[in-house]
Amino acid sequence: MAFGVVLFTLLVQGISMDRLIKVLQLVQRSELQDEYEKRHARFVAARSAYEYLRRMNQQGLISEHTWQRMASIMEKQNEALVDAVRDVVTSDPAMEAEELDTARREALRAQRSALTGLLRDGVISEETYSQLVSEVDVALSEQSLSWPELLQYGSTKDINQLITAIIQDQDLEQVQSVLGKLGYTVTHLPSTGGFLSQRNVTLLIGIPEGQAETAVKALQAICRRRVEFVSSFLPTASFPAALPTSVTVSGATIFTFEVESYDEF
Template sequence: MPPLVETERLVIELLLVLSLVAIGVRWLRIPYTVALVLVGLLISLQGSQRLELTPELIMALFVPPLVFEAAFQLRWQDLSANFRPIILLAVPGVLVTTLLVGTVVALGAGLPWGTSLVFGALISATDPIAVTALFRTLGSPRRLAVIVEGESLFNDGTAIVVFGLAVSAAMAIQEGLSSQPVASQVVAAAITFLRVSFVGLLVGSSLGWLVSLVIARLDDYLIETTLTMVLAFGAYLLAEQLHASGVLAVVAAGIITGSLGVRGMSPTTRIVLTNFWEYLAFIVNSFVFLLIGLAINLSDIAANWLPVAIAVIAVLASRALVIYGLAGAAGSKGDRLPRSYRHVLFWGGMRGAISLALALSLPAALAGRDLVRAMAFAVVLFTLTAQGTTIGSLLKRLKLVRADPMQLEYERRHARLAGAQSARAHLRQLYESGALPRASWESLDAALETEVNDRQADLQDLLCAHPELQSRQIEQAWREGLLARRASLSAMRRDGAISDPVYEELAAEIDSALQALRLQRHDLRPVCPAPEEPPATNQPGIEAPR
């Protein structure tokens, strides 16, 4: 079979696996990303698929869309409001993690100091995909989600820069090329770090600003979506060509476009752009975590169980020090992170694709490279499986899940009403098919009709007592109606009933209505019937109804 056809077959098979896993996790109650890693492990144990997960594949192809999508959704207002804890975790936090993990690994695993610091740098990058997915599902506080996402975006870039400096220093020491004093080396590394970070942020901000200006002068959602894709990959490649941080460039480009670029977009473009990047991030994330499972070699981890255990303990200890010490003590008394937030930040500090990409990119001549890779793979596997499967329980235990009692009561009453209506409809079908006698049907129908009316009254009473709850139901129903209108327009254009100009005009009107609904700029208001006047009983000659 030709290589191209073989690759195409493999991609289709992986897409099918992704779809099946996504369907299966609805019943398994575990994070989708964790399930993908486990499935990848099972496939690798079978030996049916062996893929080479190269650092170039992760860094150049997978990282830009993932980082851009997350940065695009992160608003500047939210970022600036939580700037202090994010920067503390992303810069000093990465440095503390690098030094602490490197020290523990050097003393406990017997690796050279240079190699140990390299491991500390590559394992300092967090990957909160599983955590943020749970945040959206469970409805956790917005500030907590912003801090987790912001830390991951910026500490990825920081970790990559520190990793590059650590590798250069380790190789120079190993080859006997380092003759400068330690103080001079530290100063030179600090200057390089600042230059690489600043240039990366400058490149991304400039490109994001330029693309935002272009988008503001266009009204074609296909071209505008294409420009954002060019921006995501172009910012990364240009920054890397300038020997700067490509990840920080993509972060800056995504934040600028998400904050400034959307102002010049039509409602149609915003919807298409959001859906496109959400789908692309889903596909890329799915491939990344499935490939992580395929790339992990359990036999290597088992053969180095003691250094692996030391590495896991060092990572957890350093995370605890950074969260409870550095980030917990920062800020004024009223601005400090709540204790519950710190618990989630500690246990949610999982590792993923960036750490694996850096581990795979280690020079072959680096002393202890194979052991570093085994430890990196083991830490990623531990954090994704042990922490990823329990973070949801921690959120619930800390009561960081917004469980609206009235929403639950609405769901309860609505389900009872739907059940009674479904039972009545099913019995009607039995009666009409001759399977249920007329006398039995009339008796059951009368009872079910009474129950349906009672359930409808209970539901109406709840909605009228809580107008904000009824507003949400009205908005949801109206959104479904608008989407049905759009689907009808698409069908009419496909059948040739309307021309493209008419379709685009009417579709833009519907998209504007959807955007107004999302921003809660609409005139939909809950309406409840006026209470009935009690019947008069004190007038002569009139008897109150019984």
């Protein structure tokens, strides 16, 4: 068996992985995927040609007259190619969701890389880096996420649930950042609660179908239980003296409601 594995490895060394997958039929591609690939490649090639001629004009290698004539023609061609790509992508919701999710993840990875650069250059502290990177990692941890805001672009939002979450005031910024990266629109209202009468925040989050678990997991990951200290007076002291008393504060209180209709103003 070991000999067979080694022989197989040697034989396929000169074969590209893409060709091997096609030969073995490990992945079945639809005609729509092939059409998308062709249209997208045409657009990328045309855009590259446009940028190349633009640089030639800036460097004085072609005249302004020639560039303006060519630019007008190529811009119209590129607009048509953009529409062609959009038509094939929007005709298959699964393909659109996959590409949007890929773009979302690449954007998050770029943010993580930028944060690492800021830490390396001494612009931010380790503590700030850890907090901000954890926000990105929470968003990256979601598998095959359909980004609600992008998927609903240009159409009526299919909001069928409303999450009401009560969180601590100090968690608000991080919660908004993470939920924003996940694509949710959040409305927050100031409130006060608990026997400590501390400030907290009530969040209203519109949830598209099938996305409630993702939002709840994100809230639970960010809003952790913590210990606060309040002062009480020593009953046996001859003078007023404060005694620190520890109190455990819950992370987030979450309620989920079904809604019949959803409107934005």
